[in-house]
Amino acid sequence: MWINYLDQALLLAALAVSVNLLVGYAGQVSVAHAAFAGVGGYAVCFLAGVHGWPYLASLVVAVLVATAFGVLIGLIALGLAQEFLILMTLAFSLGIIGVFATFDSLGGVMGLTGVDGLRLFGFELDGPSDWLIPSALVLVLVFAVCHRLGESPYGRVLKGIREDTVATRALGKNTFGRKVGIFAITSGLSGLVGGVYSGWLGQATPSAFGFPLAMAVFAMVIVGGNANLVGSIVAGVVLTMIEPVLREVLGVQSTQAALWQVVLYGALLVLVMIVRPQGLFPERSKRVAAPGTARSDVSPRSPSGGVAYADAEVVLRADGLSKRFGGITAAKDIALELRRGTITALVGPNGAGKTTAFNLLTGTVVPDTGSVRLNGAELVGMRPDLIVRAGLVRTFQDVRLLDRLTCLENVMLAVPDQPGERLGRLFVPGRGVSRADRAVAAQAMEWLDFVGMADHAGTPADALSYGQSKLVSLARALATRADVLLLDEPASGVDATWVETMLSMVAAVRDEGRTVCLVEHNLDVVRELSDHTYFMELGEITASGTLAELTGSARLAEAYFGAQ
Numbered sequence: 001m002w003i004n005y006l007d008q009a010l011l012l013a014a015l016a017v018s019v020n021l022l023v024g025y026a027g028q029v030s031v032a033h034a035a036f037a038g039v040g041g042y043a044v045c046f047l048a049g050v051h052g053w054p055y056l057a058s059l060v061v062a063v064l065v066a067t068a069f070g071v072l073i074g075l076i077a078l079g080l081a082q083e084f085l086i087l088m089t090l091a092f093s094l095g096i097i098g099v100f101a102t103f104d105s106l107g108g109v110m111g112l113t114g115v116d117g118l119r120l121f122g123f124e125l126d127g128p129s130d131w132l133i134p135s136a137l138v139l140v141l142v143f144a145v146c147h148r149l150g151e152s153p154y155g156r157v158l159k160g161i162r163e164d165t166v167a168t169r170a171l172g173k174n175t176f177g178r179k180v181g182i183f184a185i186t187s188g189l190s191g192l193v194g195g196v197y198s199g200w201l202g203q204a205t206p207s208a209f210g211f212p213l214a215m216a217v218f219a220m221v222i223v224g225g226n227a228n229l230v231g232s233i234v235a236g237v238v239l240t241m242i243e244p245v246l247r248e249v250l251g252v253q254s255t256q257a258a259l260w261q262v263v264l265y266g267a268l269l270v271l272v273m274i275v276r277p278q279g280l281f282p283e284r285s286k287r288v289a290a291p292g293t294a295r296s297d298v299s300p301r302s303p304s305g306g307v308a309y310a311d312a313e314v315v316l317r318a319d320g321l322s323k324r325f326g327g328i329t330a331a332k333d334i335a336l337e338l339r340r341g342t343i344t345a346l347v348g349p350n351g352a353g354k355t356t357a358f359n360l361l362t363g364t365v366v367p368d369t370g371s372v373r374l375n376g377a378e379l380v381g382m383r384p385d386l387i388v389r390a391g392l393v394r395t396f397q398d399v400r401l402l403d404r405l406t407c408l409e410n411v412m413l414a415v416p417d418q419p420g421e422r423l424g425r426l427f428v429p430g431r432g433v434s435r436a437d438r439a440v441a442a443q444a445m446e447w448l449d450f451v452g453m454a455d456h457a458g459t460p461a462d463a464l465s466y467g468q469s470k471l472v473s474l475a476r477a478l479a480t481r482a483d484v485l486l487l488d489e490p491a492s493g494v495d496a497t498w499v500e501t502m503l504s505m506v507a508a509v510r511d512e513g514r515t516v517c518l519v520e521h522n523l524d525v526v527r528e529l530s531d532h533t534y535f536m537e538l539g540e541i542t543a544s545g546t547l548a549e550l551t552g553s554a555r556l557a558e559a560y561f562g563a564q
């Protein structure tokens with residue numbers, strides 16, 4: 001009898017592990033995964049139970065059908081904000097369960113029952129002890145897949161999405177594709193677990209895969225700890241065992257025990273969220289050995305980049321960029337050039353449209369009209385992550401580091417073309433993913449070292465001062481290897497001691513031959529760094545030249561510079 005409960009505990013733990021990969025790592029809360037398990041369960045009962053298919057073949061179909069559901073629902077729901085995602089997955093889950101209950105061929109409200117005589121690799125799966133090995137194998141398989149995905153460069157991108165999707169996309173990662181991918185993978189894994197769960201139950205019914213199962217799995221994930229798969233297994237086994245212990249050990253009646261179990265789930269959830277919101281087993285960051293390399297080619301700040309602005313080649317050219325938000329014209333016919341190996345500044349009063357200009361250049365906001373050409377290639381209409389990969393990266397005025405990741409992980413995330421971010425490489429033995437990740441760590445360390453933050457490699461980003469976090473965000477932008485950097489207020493709000501460091505860094509980046517454009521209110525910074533300056537007001541560029549030329553204009557001195 002206890003073996004029967006153990007079978008159930010192992011299977012529910014497996015379901016919790018797959019849901020934790022989606023919720024804990026990628027931060028995408030779905031209520032539909034219990035229903036995806038139902039899709040797998042019904043597929044098995046329909047094919048193997050009703051039509052006599054081999055059990056293994058029906059399990060394969062269960063995984064494929066659940067994955068297909070995941071892709072479909074993911075494509076529809078994952079573009080939405082988190083709260084809508086929860087509602088949308090709830091709606092889909094009710095819809096799927098409703099369909100199960102409606103079709104006579106699926107047994108209507110009673111479901112498909114009396115499924116027995118299933119065989120796997122020649123063994124008949126009859127009693128609870130026959131199901132112990134398949135249940136344990138499913139848990140091991142689901143854990144192995146989820147662990148491989150979660151604790152790898154692929155998982156680092158998932159955590160980036162969880163922490164800040166916009167910032168992760170701005171580092172050149174296809175966040176929507178990754179979200180749909182992980183939604184589909186976890187749907188397929190849930191379908192697999194559901195297929196075995198239904199085989200073990202001998203039936204697939206609407207009530208077995210309804211909202212209570214979804215809630216029970218959530219309780220396991222939250223109690224065990226987000227992004228801790230071992231925690232999900234422990235919580236899965238312990239929470240599943242509550243009911244049998246009440247019944248068999250404490251002698252509580254069956255119906256009462258089921259009700260008490262729900263009450264205890266709720267109480268435990270409330271308790272954990274108040275006392276230990278990170279769960280019993282908090283997320284652990286994988287220690288990446290931080291190689292102590294130093295960049296030897298870091299140049300000290302030089303008074304000029306050594307390239308005459310007028311002679312420098314135009315790398316980026318924007319023409320006629322306009323954007324209206326309702327009645328506000330945030331950008332009007334913006335035309336600007338960025339030249340290789342030079343620093344261009346964009347200055348102007350608050351609300352002039354400087355950040356909007358960066359948003360338009362980098363595809364974060366799609367312009368109403370106009371064009372942006374990088375090395376001759378049109379960027380308007382391209383996805384923001386592809387624009388980064390084409391060589392144009394930006395930082396944010398509000399920094400947007402990924403708080404729960406270390407400085408090193410923040411910078412590692414930005415390194416392009418990592419083998420471990422590709423599914424095909426992760427699951428093929430001997431493809432050198434670990435070696436490649438060590439090389440990525442070494443590169444990231446070089447950039448941290450470049451900005452003077454190597455000593456903080458293992459520090460979580462949320463423990464940094466504002467100035468330090470701006471330096472790490474510069475290292476992160478540099479790690480993308482983009483040739484053109486748009487820096488949004490790199491020195492604003494930064495302690496005076498860090499301003500000097502930041503100035504040296506930006507000058508060194510320019511001296512390496514990269515192209516920099518910065519938005520900055522601190523005119524001393526602009527004076528020190530910029531080779532060319534554009535002045536913006538009310539969404540338009542109304543003047544350009546050297547800063548000395550602009551500050552020499554009586555109108556601009558009155559409109560802006562006089563106030564500085």
Ligand SMILES: Nc1ncnc2c1ncn2[C@@H]1O[C@H](COP(=O)(O)OP(=O)(O)OP(=O)(O)O)[C@@H](O)[C@H]1O
Pocket residue numbers: 325328329330348349350351352353354355356357397
């Ligand atoms: N997504 C948006 N929706 C509506 N209005 C917006 C949006 N983004 C910018 N705006 C408006 O466009 C104008 C320009 O804003 P923007 O942030 O680009 O100015 P800015 O020059 O960067 O200002 P600051 O120096 O204060 O950062 C403002 O009036 C702002 O309210």
